[in-house]
Amino acid sequence: MTPPMRQDADKAPSPPRAPFYAGQPSYDDMFQSDGSPRAHYAALHAGMAALTGAELADRQRTLEQSFLLQGITFTVYGAGDATERIIPTDLIPRIIPASEWAKIEAGLTQRLRALNCFLADIYGDQKIIADKLVPRDLILGAASYRREMQGVYVPRNAYVNVSGADLIRGEGGQFFVLEDNLRVPSGVSYMLANRDAAKRTFPEIFRNAGVRPVERYPDLLLATLNSLAPEWRPDPQVVVLTPGIYNSAYFEHAYLARLMGVPLVEGRDLVVHNNMVHMRSTSGLRQVDVIYRRVDDDFIDPLTFRRESGLGAAGLFNAYRAGNVVIANAPGTGVADDKAVYAYVPTIIHYYLGEDPLIPNVKTFLCREPAQLDHVLANLDKLVVKAVGESGGYGMLIGPHATAAERSVFADRLRADPSNYIAQPTIQLSTAPCLVDGEIEPRHVDLRPFVLCGQDIAVAPGALTRVALRRGSLVVNSSQGGGSKDTWVLAQGQASS
Amino acid sequence: MMLARVADSLYWIGRYVERAEHHSRLADVLLTATLDQNDTAVTVARRAASMDEAGTLAAPDTPFSAAHGLLLDRVHQASVIASLSRARENARQVRDQITSETWERLNLLYLRVTAPGTARAFERGRGAFLHGIISDIHLFKGAVDATMSHGQGWRFLMLGIYLERAQLIARLLNVCFGDPVGEPPLDDPMTQMSILRMACALEPYLRVYTAEIESRHLLEFLLFDEEFPRSIRFSTQRILDHLTCLAGPATTADRSRPQRLAARLSGRLEFADMEETLRPGALLSLVARECASIHEAIHETFVRYPLEQRLAV
Numbered sequence: 001m002t003p004p005m006r007q008d009a010d011k012a013p014s015p016p017r018a019p020f021y022a023g024q025p026s027y028d029d030m031f032q033s034d035g036s037p038r039a040h041y042a043a044l045h046a047g048m049a050a051l052t053g054a055e056l057a058d059r060q061r062t063l064e065q066s067f068l069l070q071g072i073t074f075t076v077y078g079a080g081d082a083t084e085r086i087i088p089t090d091l092i093p094r095i096i097p098a099s100e101w102a103k104i105e106a107g108l109t110q111r112l113r114a115l116n117c118f119l120a121d122i123y124g125d126q127k128i129i130a131d132k133l134v135p136r137d138l139i140l141g142a143a144s145y146r147r148e149m150q151g152v153y154v155p156r157n158a159y160v161n162v163s164g165a166d167l168i169r170g171e172g173g174q175f176f177v178l179e180d181n182l183r184v185p186s187g188v189s190y191m192l193a194n195r196d197a198a199k200r201t202f203p204e205i206f207r208n209a210g211v212r213p214v215e216r217y218p219d220l221l222l223a224t225l226n227s228l229a230p231e232w233r234p235d236p237q238v239v240v241l242t243p244g245i246y247n248s249a250y251f252e253h254a255y256l257a258r259l260m261g262v263p264l265v266e267g268r269d270l271v272v273h274n275n276m277v278h279m280r281s282t283s284g285l286r287q288v289d290v291i292y293r294r295v296d297d298d299f300i301d302p303l304t305f306r307r308e309s310g311l312g313a314a315g316l317f318n319a320y321r322a323g324n325v326v327i328a329n330a331p332g333t334g335v336a337d338d339k340a341v342y343a344y345v346p347t348i349i350h351y352y353l354g355e356d357p358l359i360p361n362v363k364t365f366l367c368r369e370p371a372q373l374d375h376v377l378a379n380l381d382k383l384v385v386k387a388v389g390e391s392g393g394y395g396m397l398i399g400p401h402a403t404a405a406e407r408s409v410f411a412d413r414l415r416a417d418p419s420n421y422i423a424q425p426t427i428q429l430s431t432a433p434c435l436v437d438g439e440i441e442p443r444h445v446d447l448r449p450f451v452l453c454g455q456d457i458a459v460a461p462g463a464l465t466r467v468a469l470r471r472g473s474l475v476v477n478s479s480q481g482g483g484s485k486d487t488w489v490l491a492q493g494q495a496s497s
Numbered sequence: 498m499m500l501a502r503v504a505d506s507l508y509w510i511g512r513y514v515e516r517a518e519h520h521s522r523l524a525d526v527l528l529t530a531t532l533d534q535n536d537t538a539v540t541v542a543r544r545a546a547s548m549d550e551a552g553t554l555a556a557p558d559t560p561f562s563a564a565h566g567l568l569l570d571r572v573h574q575a576s577v578i579a580s581l582s583r584a585r586e587n588a589r590q591v592r593d594q595i596t597s598e599t600w601e602r603l604n605l606l607y608l609r610v611t612a613p614g615t616a617r618a619f620e621r622g623r624g625a626f627l628h629g630i631i632s633d634i635h636l637f638k639g640a641v642d643a644t645m646s647h648g649q650g651w652r653f654l655m656l657g658i659y660l661e662r663a664q665l666i667a668r669l670l671n672v673c674f675g676d677p678v679g680e681p682p683l684d685d686p687m688t689q690m691s692i693l694r695m696a697c698a699l700e701p702y703l704r705v706y707t708a709e710i711e712s713r714h715l716l717e718f719l720l721f722d723e724e725f726p727r728s729i730r731f732s733t734q735r736i737l738d739h740l741t742c743l744a745g746p747a748t749t750a751d752r753s754r755p756q757r758l759a760a761r762l763s764g765r766l767e768f769a770d771m772e773e774t775l776r777p778g779a780l781l782s783l784v785a786r787e788c789a790s791i792h793e794a795i796h797e798t799f800v801r802y803p804l805e806q807r808l809a810v
Contacts, residue, residue, distance in 0.1 A: 069601050070597070070604075071589070240593075245586070250589070251592075254589075255592075255593075258592065258593035258594075263498070263503075266502065268502070269500050269501070271804060281499055281500055282499045282504045282653075282799040282800075284802075285804075
């Protein structure tokens with residue numbers, strides 16, 4: 001089971017240190033509460049125990065060097081100068097057994113089917129509103145609702161073609177969906193780059209682990225995009241639309257375009273004429289059929305959305321409405337991942353599919369409901385309060401960490417504009433072991449699997465695990481000290497707990 | 498199919514990388530000439546390196562600070578660090594169009610000149626440092642040749658390299674031989690050897706003309722040699738080849754303009770009178786002018802063409 005490993009004779013092996021986990025309140029991916037590794041982690045645990053701290057640190061350095069060389073970086077603009085940093089990457093993979101993955105896969109597939117039905121309904125007959133299951137003003141008043149999309153034909157009714165839901169484990173280890181991310185989710189390139197690195201970091205362990213491959217993601221994505229093109233365009237031209245090199249996810253845009261073998265275009269490469277979209281090539285104009293856009297709704301067409309945007313192409317939306325080009329994801333999908341609409345997702349699944357949700361939501365209080373507002377105000381010290389229209393940790397109150405004064409200021413804001421807020425219990429994210437300064441310590445993690453929807457729905461058998469690298473921190477965003485690690489989804493028949 | 502913007506970026510990658518290589522070599526020869534106390538060669542290198550007519554780099558106090566500026570001064574437009582940064586910036590914009598091998602070579606070069614300890618590394622071992630940069634650039638060009646498909650994108654990159662090269666060599670020769678008013682003719686063998694080194698031409702030259710270096714032969718070699726890859730004639734021939742392929746078989750009048758200009762220059766060099774090497778000023782300025790027109794024509798034909806024309810088709 002344990003592959004033979006190289007070992008320094010004069011250095012004592014240092015096994016992963018279970019003591020760091022003593023008295024740990026949250027669920028850990030690798031260790032059970034008694035400090036022993038879970039069955040599906042046994043091989044990795046034994047393999048790592050055969051390495052010294054120095055050897056592990058050495059492999060970590062090699063990994064970071066390879067990321068720098070490949071240009072897997074984001075730019076930090078400082079005083080006068082711009083420096084490039086790699087996204088911090090932890091070398092210890094996270095392992096998810098097949099049985100657990102099967103539940104995630106089924107749950108996310110169900111969720112995306114329902115949310116696409118919901119979007120088709122909202123931008124169509126609005127039956128769910130007429131049936132009074134979702135409040136009208138909540139939908140039509142949402143900042144992410146796009147009136148322009150009303151009645152627009154969307155191929156296969158697949159509004160969301162790529163989603164990247166954020167999942168977290170509760171205290172018992174059960175997964176919850178925290179956010180749906182239906183607009184332009186990013187991070188899939190890190191899933192692929194991390195896998196590439198993990199194979200070189202732990203080749204022996206990887207070979208015997210029975211890990212499902214993620215490498216087919218680019219062709220799955222291309223097949224998904226191709227399946228959206230009209231039938232009379234048998235050899236459709238797919239492009240990736242990027243805001244350009246100053247975007248923090250530019251590496252990913254270029255990476256996906258390269259691996260799919262399609263052009264990476266910017267808004268200035270596109271020309272719309274007679275409701276047809278073309279790109280400027282060296283030999284004239286070429287028609288474009290499917291645009292995998294990595295530009296937000298607001299910026300895709302200055303004629304329809306934000307006027308000052310230079311990132312999109314003038315007239316693009318009209319060409320889309322005329323059915324001459326496909327935009328993936330469709331504009332307006334944000335209305336289904338709005339923080340307040342999130343609370344209705346279980347209802348939405350019931351309504352369209354007649355099923356119970358396979359992955360539960362995190363309990364959410366809608367402050368727009370007077371009874372729930374009272375509850376939130378009475379329990380501000382235990383809850384996390386979020387503004388519906390904001391993201392990235394802005395307009396947020398973490399009750400247990402806030403002072404009484406901060407809470408009272410926030411309480412006033414809640415009373416003044418209750419419908420702008422939701423509240424959730426403070427969730428202790430689960431942990432996974434990470435290499436920090438040569439020691440193995442628990443860090444909080446979440447999980448972002450990627451789901452594709454064209455003709456069929458497919459969940460990529462892998463995910464991005466985001467890590468809060470600061471001890472005790474719950475923030476996994478890369479802009480705020482977050483990192484990532486590779487995620488191994490095991491094939492059926494591999495060791496499971 | 499190739500995006501116009503992408504073609505433009507690839508072309509500029511070629512130009513910037515070639516410029517970085519040439520200027521690294523100028524810095525290297527400049528430092529060596531200082532050791533030999535050959536002031537003429539130092540002056541030539543300085544003047545060849547200042548890209549603008551005013552010669553922003555003419556003033557620094559010591560040859561070392563001139564070499565340092567030429568290499569690492571971000572403000573100086575033509576410095577190696579500025580060229581490599583721009584080349585990489587362009588490469589990042591077309592990251593999906595170049596192979597990972599090509600990208601990694603260029604990224605490595607960029608990281609090497611921008612790393613915090615670069616100035617110190619250069620001071621500690623100037624020759625070794627410059628040698629490292631130049632051979633890394635050769636590795637980059639090798640990766641371009643060995644890993645990229647030799648299609649449109651590769652041709653635009655090569656076009657950039659050869660056009661830049663023709664202009665740089667023409668400039669170098671112009672500094673040395675272009676109507677020197679009141680200056681003594683360059684007939685000192687040490688200086689002539691330095692000039693050949695600046696063009697990376699010393700060994701190939703010796704094989705053809707032996708060690709008896711003469712200015713006339715030097716000019717003949719760098720202007721008209723058919724086989725030496727840094728001669729102006731060789732570069733022009735390559736420019737013509739690439740443009741012929743890019744224009745495609747059915748050449749409409751407007752798409753073949755760069756090709757026609759290149760053919761004209763190529764013919765001019767092919768049938769030049771050897772006596773022209775005695776007074777090369779006119780020919781050298783013609784080369785500079787024609788290269789500038791080819792550059793303009795490439796841009797207008799493949800990148801910034803008027804849309805009305807193409808929409809009608």
